[in-house]
Amino acid sequence: MHETTTRTTPFFNRQTLHLRPDPARVVLRPFEPAPEPRALNRIDKSRACRIFERILALDETGVETLLAATLANFKGRHRNLLDIFDRRATEMSGAFACDPSLSEARHQLIGAYFLNEYSFEAAALFNPSIVPHPDQLGTTGGRFILSARAVGEGHISSLTFRTGNVAADGTVTIDAPERLASVPEITARVGDRVELAFDPASEITERVIFPITEHQANGIEDARFVAFQDKGKTTYYATYTAYSGQAIRSELFETEDFVSFRMAALKGVGARNKGMALFPRKIGGRYAMIARHDNENLYLIYSDNLHEWGPGQPILQPAHAWEFIQIGNCGSPIELDEGWLLFTHGVGPVRHYSIGAVLLDKEDPSKVIGRSRQPLIQPAASEREGYVPNVVYTCGAMQLEGRIVLPYAISDTFSTFATVETAALLELLKS
Structure with a gap:
């Protein structure tokens, strides 16, 4: 089991739950x-x-x-x-x-x-994202599925999962993963679209999606999962980066049950870089995406085709010293009554990564109505060392009963959690 006590920072409650790589898990x-x-x-x-x-x-x-x-x-x-x-x-x-x-x-x-x-997670277990678990029966808080980027020998990245729960008081617990792990069978392959299936009898923590295509040869990186709602149906999508060892491209996972998955490439100008994040529903009858196809700024893109993305319009540029090098999204926007909450990352001196947030208008997300002037989370003094020093990073957060649950990675090595009251965060952004 993991420790679950919390320590309070000036804004976020950082939990002392550390999710570390386990070299004993093999496929x-x-x-x-x-x-x-x-x-x-x-x-x-x-x-x-x-x-x-x-x-x-x-x-x-x-x-x-x-x-x-x-x-x-x-x-x-x-x-x-x-x-x-x-x-x-x-x-x-x-x-x-x-x-x-x-x-x-x-x-x-x-x-x-x-x-x-x-040993797929021998080196690191980081850059997590989080979505509500499709099965909430028998839970007293909020059951969730956590995805994480696992790295093994040769710096090859794969996708693995954990499950856990958020108690009414905000305490986060992670279930111990299954000792065994397995990769899925390829059930169909048409062009650059691939369908995968795990044994339905397996536990979700056993399932590992390892690179399959030449475009993914060196890694499936930084999956940003979102529970997408459309006409009363929930589909879990995840944008991620496929890395061949020489080039990158943006791709998309799709699943309803975390047993069967479909993967395909994303196309268009808006998909030519890392870090795309899909909104959790259509806006004005169209899909919406946050992207950063120029390496520096964030763009809002609309599309009628989930797999085709144009240039869109710029909505956020580096503005503060802690983000002068570049900014990027930290997962899909979270829908609140007050607007769309988007966590961001900024890169400052000596490539020091921090996490901030912005609030976008509910009806027109191209309008920024609130923005953090200072980082919300920075690497703590005891957390700066790791595979890539001076980095905090997340691929997605979740709101649960007035509280934001934010998993994030430390120095590209292990993952932890923070929570914050939604009202307090909104007050900060609006001020």
Whole structure:
């Protein structure tokens, strides 16, 4: 369990709940042997085929013994290991020069040789966003789903989840995640649109969305989830950054149940940079987005197509010393009676990140009616060290019964929470 006492700052109540990376949590990922240089007077066979032929050379007793030892070695680390081995062997069948009739055990052993474990959150667990849990039955406060960016070896980012609750007094608790973790199956792929599905029997904290496409090869970064309301239906969308290792592009997740997901690229001038955030409902019959496609300022964009975004109009520019380098959004706007509450981040001297907020007009969000002159949250003296020093950052907050619940990351390493009374925050912004 996590500590849940709070300490009071001049404005936000920072909770001493720290969500840290756990290197013991692993998923199975495809292993594809790198080809070796062509050798003189040597038959040019791929490494995969050579491994395959070595397994074929084993007698059946040796196959069964080795498979049993592999299962014993990885017992308790993954669910349905034999099914995973089977699927991987089927995926690799196209790499083999021949396809003899194989026993079930030999087929599974082949799959085992072309997998490896990956500790997906060994280095960091940060940049969280938060949405109400679709199942609120039996809760006394506010149940939520937290998404977080997990980073492992090679600085590869994936998406993972936690669940938790906000008590009536504002205390935040996080449920212990499942020990096991798994990646989804790809159920459809059409162009740059991909559909994914997890085992419905799995817990949400087991589910990890790892890079799938070439555009995502080095990471799925900074998902900004929002519970989008349209005609009485709730759909959870998340804008995120796909990083290939050389280039970035904005993409979109879509899910109704956090079991099945659809992902697709976002297009247009407004989608050519990081940090897009979707409003939680249509405005004037159109989708609305906050974006920063010029690396410096925030824009309001309307669109009739969820996947196409034009240039929009600038609504916020750096104005205070703590945001002179650039500003950006910190998740989707929160709808209040008084307007749209948008958390922002600012970058100041020595790339020091801080979190602020603005209030946008309810009917016309291009109008800024309130803005924080000073940072609301800055890295505390004890929280400045980490993978990227001097950074506080969030990908989304949630309002619950007159209180804002704000998860945020510390120095790109771990995550924590703060809460603030909505009325007090609005008073500050309006003043």
